[in-house]
Amino acid sequence: MAVSIDFDSSHLLFPAIVTALLLCLLLALIFRHHRSKASESAPEPAPQQTLKKPVDKVRLLGTLILTLIYFVSMERIGLLFPNIGLGFLLSSIPFVLLLSLLYMHDRTRKRVLVAVINAVLCPLAVWAILSVLFNISLP
Amino acid sequence: MEFLSELTPLFFLLAMSGTLVGIVFGAIPGMTATMAVAVCLPLTYSLGLVNGLALLLGLYVGGISGGLVPAILLNIPGTPSSITTTFDGYPMAQRGEGERALKIAIFASIFGGLFSLVILYLFAPALADFAIRFSYVEKFLIIFLALTVMAALSGSMLVGVFSGVLGMLVSLIGAYDISNGGNGEYRLMFGFMEEYLDGGFSLLPVLVGVFGMATILLEAERGVVEDGSLSRVKISKDKPFKISIFKNQGVNLLRSASIGTFVGLLPGVGGSAASVLSYSQEKAFSKNPEKLGKGAPSGVIASESANNGLTGGALIPLLSLGIPGDSTTAILIGAFTLQGVQVGPLFIGDNPGTWNLMIIAMLVANITMFVIMFYAIRHIVRLVSVPKHLLFPVILMMCVVGAYTINYGIMFDVWTLLIFGLVGYAFHKIGLEIAPFIIGFILGPSAEIYFVKSLESYGTLSIFFTKSWIAIFLWILIAMSITFSIALARQQAKKSKP
Numbered sequence: 001m002a003v004s005i006d007f008d009s010s011h012l013l014f015p016a017i018v019t020a021l022l023l024c025l026l027l028a029l030i031f032r033h034h035r036s037k038a039s040e041s042a043p044e045p046a047p048q049q050t051l052k053k054p055v056d057k058v059r060l061l062g063t064l065i066l067t068l069i070y071f072v073s074m075e076r077i078g079l080l081f082p083n084i085g086l087g088f089l090l091s092s093i094p095f096v097l098l099l100s101l102l103y104m105h106d107r108t109r110k111r112v113l114v115a116v117i118n119a120v121l122c123p124l125a126v127w128a129i130l131s132v133l134f135n136i137s138l139p
Numbered sequence: 140m141e142f143l144s145e146l147t148p149l150f151f152l153l154a155m156s157g158t159l160v161g162i163v164f165g166a167i168p169g170m171t172a173t174m175a176v177a178v179c180l181p182l183t184y185s186l187g188l189v190n191g192l193a194l195l196l197g198l199y200v201g202g203i204s205g206g207l208v209p210a211i212l213l214n215i216p217g218t219p220s221s222i223t224t225t226f227d228g229y230p231m232a233q234r235g236e237g238e239r240a241l242k243i244a245i246f247a248s249i250f251g252g253l254f255s256l257v258i259l260y261l262f263a264p265a266l267a268d269f270a271i272r273f274s275y276v277e278k279f280l281i282i283f284l285a286l287t288v289m290a291a292l293s294g295s296m297l298v299g300v301f302s303g304v305l306g307m308l309v310s311l312i313g314a315y316d317i318s319n320g321g322n323g324e325y326r327l328m329f330g331f332m333e334e335y336l337d338g339g340f341s342l343l344p345v346l347v348g349v350f351g352m353a354t355i356l357l358e359a360e361r362g363v364v365e366d367g368s369l370s371r372v373k374i375s376k377d378k379p380f381k382i383s384i385f386k387n388q389g390v391n392l393l394r395s396a397s398i399g400t401f402v403g404l405l406p407g408v409g410g411s412a413a414s415v416l417s418y419s420q421e422k423a424f425s426k427n428p429e430k431l432g433k434g435a436p437s438g439v440i441a442s443e444s445a446n447n448g449l450t451g452g453a454l455i456p457l458l459s460l461g462i463p464g465d466s467t468t469a470i471l472i473g474a475f476t477l478q479g480v481q482v483g484p485l486f487i488g489d490n491p492g493t494w495n496l497m498i499i500a501m502l503v504a505n506i507t508m509f510v511i512m513f514y515a516i517r518h519i520v521r522l523v524s525v526p527k528h529l530l531f532p533v534i535l536m537m538c539v540v541g542a543y544t545i546n547y548g549i550m551f552d553v554w555t556l557l558i559f560g561l562v563g564y565a566f567h568k569i570g571l572e573i574a575p576f577i578i579g580f581i582l583g584p585s586a587e588i589y590f591v592k593s594l595e596s597y598g599t600l601s602i603f604f605t606k607s608w609i610a611i612f613l614w615i616l617i618a619m620s621i622t623f624s625i626a627l628a629r630q631q632a633k634k635s636k637p
Contacts, residue, residue, distance in 0.1 A: 001600035005591065011315035011324040013594075014587040018308045025301040032297060056362035063359040067352075067535070067557060074539075075550050088540075096532040103363040103528035111526075118529045126540060134185040137548040138540065 062102045070095040078139040085131035085138030092123035142492030145189050146499065153186070154193040154503040159511055161201020161504075162519060165208075167530070168215045169358055172202025173467045177347045178537040180473055181544045188478040189493060193500040195474055199467050200252060200450055200504035203410060204512060207244040207443055208520060212237060212374070220410025220446035223418040227431060227438030234434055235377030238516075242380040243436050244443040245512045247392065251444035252505040254396035255403065255451025259458075260498050263487060267459035270484035275596070276606040279589035280613040282582045285406040285462050287617050289575050291624030292408045302572040306579025311587060313339030319588045335551045343473040344542035344555035345580060349573050350466065351538040352560025355531050357567055363527050374517060384436055391421055391437055392444050399445035403452020403464045406578050410446045410465065417445035451501065458486055458494070462582065466574050469581055473545065 005013060070091055078087025097119035104111060130136040157179070164175035175198040183191025206218030211228035224244060231240035273281065286303050293299020312328050313336045315321030328336055385392070395417035402413035421441035422431050431438045453464025454471075461483035463469035475482050480490065487494045512519065542556040543549070566573050593602060603610060 002598055003594050003600055004598060005595050007322055007595075008324075010591055010595070011322050011326050014591055015308070015311045015326050018304060018311065018583075022301070022304045022308055025297065025304060029297055029301060053361065055360050059359040059362055060356065063356060071539075071553055071557065074553075078550075088543075092536050092539075096536055099532035099535065100528050103359070103531060104526075105363075105365060105528075115529060118533070122533045123536060126536070130181065130184075130540065130544070136181070136184055136544055139543055139548070139550060139553070 059102060063099065066095060066099055066102070074139045083137065085127055088131070088138040089123055089127040091139075092127075093119055096123060142495050145492065145496055147190075150190055150193050150496070150500070151503060153190050154197040154500045155507045157194040157197025158201035158504045158507040159197075161198040161203075162205035162208075162508065162511060163201075164198070165202040165205025166217045166519060167205075167525075167527075168209055168213075168217050169354060169527075170534075171218045171350070171354075171467075172199050173346075173350045173470060174354060174534070175199075175202045176467050176470045177343075177351050177541060178534060180343065180470065180477070181537075181541045183474050184477060184544060188475070188480060189496050191474050191478070192471075192493070192497055193503075195471060196497065196500045197504040197507070199471075200447075200501065200508055202467070203446055203450055204245075204248045204252075204508045205519075206446070207248065208241070208516070211240045211244060211439070212520070218410065218446075220414050220449065221442065222411055223414040223442035224439055224446075226418065226442070227433070227435050228442075230432075230434030231436070231439070232375065235375040236434070237374045238376035239378050239380040239384075240436070240439055241374065241516055242513065243384060244439050245509060245516075246382075246385065247395075247440040247443035248447040248512075249505055249509040250392050251396040251399050251447030252450055252501075252508070254393075254444070255400040255448040256498065256501050256505065257451075258400050259451035259454050259501075263455045263459045264494075266455065267484045267487045270460050271488075273484070273609065274606065275589040275593045276602055277609050277613065279586060279593060280603065280610055280617070281460060282462070282586045282589065284613055284617050284620065285456075285582065286575075286579065287620045287624070288405050289408060289578055291620050291627065292402075292405060292412055293572055293575055296624045296628050298570065299572055299575045302566070303575035303579035305571075306576035306581075307583035307586065309576075310339060310580045310583030312336055316584065316588070319584075320592060321588070339584075340555050340559070341542075341546055341549075341552050342476070342581065343470070343545040344552040345559045346466075346470050346473065346577065347538045347541050348556045348559025349563030349566070349577065350470075351534065352556055353563025353567065353573075355535055356560060356564040358527070358531065363531065365526055365528070374520070385440075388437060388440050390424075391440055394420060394424075395441040395444040396448040399448020400452035402445070403449035404455050406456055406462050406464055408465070408574070410449045413445045413449045414442040417441045447505075454497075454501075457482055458497075459484060461486075461585075463578065466577055469577055472581065477545065 074087045074091040077090050081087065097116060100115040100119060101107065104115065127138065131138045161172060161175050164170045165172055176195050179194060179198055183194060186194065203218065203220060206216055206221035207224050209215045209217040210221040210224035211232050214225050214229040216222040216225055228240045228244060289303055290296050290299040311326065314323050314325050317323040325333055398417040398420060399413040402408050402416060418438060418441045421437055422428050425431060425437060449465065453468045456462040456464045457468045457471065463472060472482060538556060539553055542552045546552055563573060566576065604614065
């Protein structure tokens with residue numbers, strides 16, 4: 001079982017083995033899936049998550065879109081005011097507020113006010129502790 | 140005894156406050172100990188290794204313990220590991236024995252925690268001493284063994300192996316690390332990615348993504364339903380708690396704590412497996428198995444001593460071999476990396492002070508957990524009722540902070556968080572398993588180095604069988620674990636057929 005390894009191409013050896021193994025496992029999974037479909041008498045129990053629960057598309061997509069805007073704006077604002085963590089602070093406050101409002105079910109005046117206070121204080125506290133006090137770099 | 144000088148008030152304060160925050164995290168359904176540790180990791184930056192570990196270990200112990208509160212009062216496991224606590228804890232609460240059930244669970248928890256701590260203290264240095272003698276060949280076989288064990292205990296063996304190997308493949312993206320003897324060439328990516336992925340995906344953003352971000356996406360999909368019931372629930376105490384309930388539970392306690400510790404030792408197998416296994420053992424050995432599931436204290440004891448037994452157990456492979464025992468200890472690797480300390484067989488010998496302080500932190504965390512939960516359980520229940528719409532956005536923000544700060548400010552790490560948040564979400568949707576994926580991801584680069592370097596040095600594949608008696612012993616263990624997993628899969632297949 002002698003093996004000789006060329007150093008110049010040694011970076012490809014292990015990934016090739018792992019990829020091959022992964023493909024074999026994928027084939028096995030597909031095969032098993034088809035077999036269990038064929039014998040419909042004993043269907044595989046559906047994973048818990050896919051049990052028919054209504055998907056809240058607004059909150060799910062809203063989270064993703066807000067997160068995307070958050071990351072992009074954090075970087076942009078951070079470039080305008082480099083090294084003081086303002087990108088983080090100025091983008092986190094609206095992000096936390098909007099996400100809170102998105103997740104809130106019963107938007108009463110009091111609850112919105114609490115959310116606003118939360119959205120201002122939490123990012124401010126994190127920014128003050130990490131960036132100002134401990135000098136840890138934030139975007 | 141030099142380490143005693145590091146036992147400052149701050150050390151104790153961090154361990155205790157970590158435990159308190161952990162309990163709150165654990166008690167909020169959908170939030171886990173893993174998430175608590177991930178979110179607080181950036182705070183350890185400026186605390187130093189010892190104080191940082193005190194905080195994180197407190198979070199770990201608290202996070203695992205807090206799950207029992209909603210499990211008993213609301214029939215919702217606060218963390219996956221307290222799932223079996225609902226089986227008997229909730230019926231007890233419904234019978235008006237809420238406080239009794241909580242206190243039984245708290246006693247069982249501290250027993251499990253302390254038991255596993257003793258095992259950790261005795262066993263980890265011995266295992267590390269043994270592992271120092273390993274060459275690359277044995278180290279590769281250890282990782283191989285870890286992967287087979289993990290697969291054997293996954294929900295489905297094939298899915299577990301697939302997830303683990305996928306994690307390995309993802310970890311290999313980037314350059315073949317020169318500092319470990321690689322040739323520095325890129326693989327598994329396109330040219331334009333070189334700028335970002337030179338060192339591959341960083342561990343912490345990946346972890347925070349699959350555990351933190353993905354959890355929030357799943358919650359968002361379910362509509363972020365507020366469960367205000369915990370704040371309204373009353374802790375009934377029709378039947379007072381008496382310590383005498385544990386009179387005939389010695390065997391159960393010991394067996395369950397041992398199972399928890401042992402399961403903790405196995406990489407990638409989480410607390411839910413520990414409590415399910417010990418619960419089923421209690422059912423098998425109980426004199427009155429028909430009472431279990433209907434509010435039997437022994438069921439609560441089995442479940443809670445096992446999931447706390449996990450805490451010490453999961454630290455054993457981390458501190459002696461560098462292999463995390465569960466997802467939370469995987470994040471602890473991040474804390475060591477932050478401080479430039481490598482965990483592996485040399486850790487305990489080279490850092491006896493840190494090792495002893497970790498044990499003390501765990502001890503403090505366990506005692507704090509007990510005191511807080513036993514005497515202040517009512518106030519904890521109130522703390523837990525922080526609305527999710529306020530909490531989740533802040534958690535997401537903390538995930539970003541963690542991802543960004545881990546490598547001293549790289550924006551790509553924040554994007555990694557989003558990418559792996561989506562990966563974690565997709566895993567849930569298609570039924571892949573996250574824990575094996577993460578263990579594969581962590582062990583992949585080492586597995587590559589050990590495998591390729593062994594072949595480069597010896598030039599033959601047979602070296603993996605002939606290197607030493609340890610190698611042969613490891614192969615026997617690997618064969619046993621594969622046989623066990625096949626037997627288990629067959630048994631399950633038989634059960635599922637009518």
